[in-house]
Amino acid sequence: MVQRVRRNGLFGVLKDLPRNIWDSIFRHPLPSSDLGRAQTSFTNFFLHIHPVKVHRHTLRPTYTFGLGLISFFLFLILTVTGILLMFYYVPSTTQAYDRMLDLRGSVAFGTFLRNMHRWSAHGMVAAVFLHMCRVFFTGSYQSPREFNWVIGVLLFLVTLFMSFTGYLLPWDQLAFWAITVGTSIAAYAPVFGQEIRFLLLGDNTVGQEALLRFYVLHVAVLPLILSLLVAVHFWRIRKDGGLSRPPEADTELFESQAQTDEPVREIEPASATLAAGVGAPVGDTTTGMMGVVKRRYGIQGLVRGPFTTIGNVPDNSVFSWPHLFMAELFVFVLTVAGVLVVSFFFAAPLEEPVNVQHPPNPAKAPWYFLGLQEMVSYSAFWGGVGIPTIEVLILLLVPYIDRRVRGVGRWFARERLLPNTLFLIFALTNVILIIIGTFFRGPNWEFVSPW
Amino acid sequence: MSMTKKAIHKPTAAEDELTTRRRFLTWLSGVGLVGSAIISIFSNLIFIKPRATYGEPNRFPIGRPEEFPPGTRISIDDKRVCIVREGNRLAAISTTCTHLGCIVAASETGFACPCHGSRFDQDGNVTGGPAPKPLPWYQVNLAPNGELEVDKDTEVPPGTYITV
Numbered sequence: 363m364v365q366r367v368r369r370n371g372l373f374g375v376l377k378d379l380p381r382n383i384w385d386s387i388f389r390h391p392l393p394s395s396d397l398g399r400a401q402t403s404f405t406n407f408f409l410h411i412h413p414v415k416v417h418r419h420t421l422r423p424t425y426t427f428g429l430g431l432i433s434f435f436l437f438l439i440l441t442v443t444g445i446l447l448m449f450y451y452v453p454s455t456t457q458a459y460d461r462m463l464d465l466r467g468s469v470a471f472g473t474f475l476r477n478m479h480r481w482s483a484h485g486m487v488a489a490v491f492l493h494m495c496r497v498f499f500t501g502s503y504q505s506p507r508e509f510n511w512v513i514g515v516l517l518f519l520v521t522l523f524m525s526f527t528g529y530l531l532p533w534d535q536l537a538f539w540a541i542t543v544g545t546s547i548a549a550y551a552p553v554f555g556q557e558i559r560f561l562l563l564g565d566n567t568v569g570q571e572a573l574l575r576f577y578v579l580h581v582a583v584l585p586l587i588l589s590l591l592v593a594v595h596f597w598r599i600r601k602d603g604g605l606s607r608p609p610e611a612d613t614e615l616f617e618s619q620a621q622t623d624e625p626v627r628e629i630e631p632a633s634a635t636l637a638a639g640v641g642a643p644v645g646d647t648t649t650g651m652m653g654v655v656k657r658r659y660g661i662q663g664l665v666r667g668p669f670t671t672i673g674n675v676p677d678n679s680v681f682s683w684p685h686l687f688m689a690e691l692f693v694f695v696l697t698v699a700g701v702l703v704v705s706f707f708f709a710a711p712l713e714e715p716v717n718v719q720h721p722p723n724p725a726k727a728p729w730y731f732l733g734l735q736e737m738v739s740y741s742a743f744w745g746g747v748g749i750p751t752i753e754v755l756i757l758l759l760v761p762y763i764d765r766r767v768r769g770v771g772r773w774f775a776r777e778r779l780l781p782n783t784l785f786l787i788f789a790l791t792n793v794i795l796i797i798i799g800t801f802f803r804g805p806n807w808e809f810v811s812p813w
Numbered sequence: 814m815s816m817t818k819k820a821i822h823k824p825t826a827a828e829d830e831l832t833t834r835r836r837f838l839t840w841l842s843g844v845g846l847v848g849s850a851i852i853s854i855f856s857n858l859i860f861i862k863p864r865a866t867y868g869e870p871n872r873f874p875i876g877r878p879e880e881f882p883p884g885t886r887i888s889i890d891d892k893r894v895c896i897v898r899e900g901n902r903l904a905a906i907s908t909t910c911t912h913l914g915c916i917v918a919a920s921e922t923g924f925a926c927p928c929h930g931s932r933f934d935q936d937g938n939v940t941g942g943p944a945p946k947p948l949p950w951y952q953v954n955l956a957p958n959g960e961l962e963v964d965k966d967t968e969v970p971p972g973t974y975i976t977v
Binding site: 539546 | 928
């Protein structure tokens, strides 16, 4: 804790005011000791969702590629740009499109903010999907992370629905016809199909009521659901023991171990189960055995005394401050920079204003729905409702079907050949359908060659 | 009363009654809470289902028979019907694709949908693409003032013409 400055007299109080205010907000100076590093993350509201210490394996860039973080940061960008766009948008069929033109023509940074919002939305769909692939191919959905996988699948669906409700709002040709098609797909759902369509549109056709409903869903209902699910998703990571990692990551010392954080270590002399030479920790009680170190747990909130040592495991963890936070900051800066660059060079499309009498030919959804649209062109029920429902159900149930916990924490583990192959086929099928829908379909949805 | 002296505490009749009453009240509270939750979900659904809509009416006039000369097929896109006149017979065919609701355009062989490539013949029967049903035919009436009126709430069998 920082020693508060105390001086007497009005002059003294005034003189110390800035310093005292500063110190009451930031309780610790930039940490130079392990205790300080721990306290920095432990006592900060925004940082304490992280553990004080994090496993080295978690920090490997090639393990996660930061995809979950990227998804979350894109959601933050979407929230900020979305709120800014709300200052100028009116969800009215007579005004919405004009407001789009105003954004382009007369609002400062209007085009740029809309570009950022659009490209972040596309990026988020891609990042969430790739994140799901990462989790699958590293076997990370397996016990005890089954439920977090389920939350993740729900988050993917909400992301898609966010995007779907978003593109009605400009009230251009793409918006109108995509929603016409999308809600007609919903009408193919068994039993309640027509009811669902009517509730979504608030009318029998796409019009003012539908625009208002999609607006409310897009700016209030779905972001709330998404935020709630994200909170549970993050919380569950902590409760499930951090990110997944291979079992050997807990029993072997990482080679980079010897370089940092030396002071908090103590050699466990009795155990010689592990091969010597896996790292060479320094300590004052070395008795010739090397390799196994007792893991220490500090109870910072209560005790400042010596660490408690638990279990015969090597300590492969590092302090979140600065290792994890710098990595996260790096991903954040990279994500923002990427969105800024893309938004600078590419304009978000805005088609002709709605013409309810003439659908564009071909009428195409955004790229991530073109796989669905391709399937729908064969059969509305099976392509639009049947197969997607089965796919989602299987995704939700995967961790409860594949119960063998093996190959966790390694990309494409040999033991997981069957599930990985099946998932690869699932992912590739959707990618191929999207490519067909994007490049090989022309007027009247007939096959065309892109060359 | 000292519990340590009794190895097994045998509930008295009064205690039994108390336990039963407590369990019953717990059960009743549970039913009440779950029931309230279900009722509130339903009332929300009822709230967001509009009772009145502001869209286009399903019965509308389309003009006098002279405006549709014999042998013509005229699509009225904002009403989503195609008026077919053959001699002195007249009918209205829907131009909303039965697949996913796009407007079908008149083609040389009948109708074609730009969204997913469904094709229909002159009478609205499916000749290709994913459309599951033929285009419906609607009731046409000749109003007393001499205007034709299409009623999209009433479907008629394909091939049903009125004489004008």
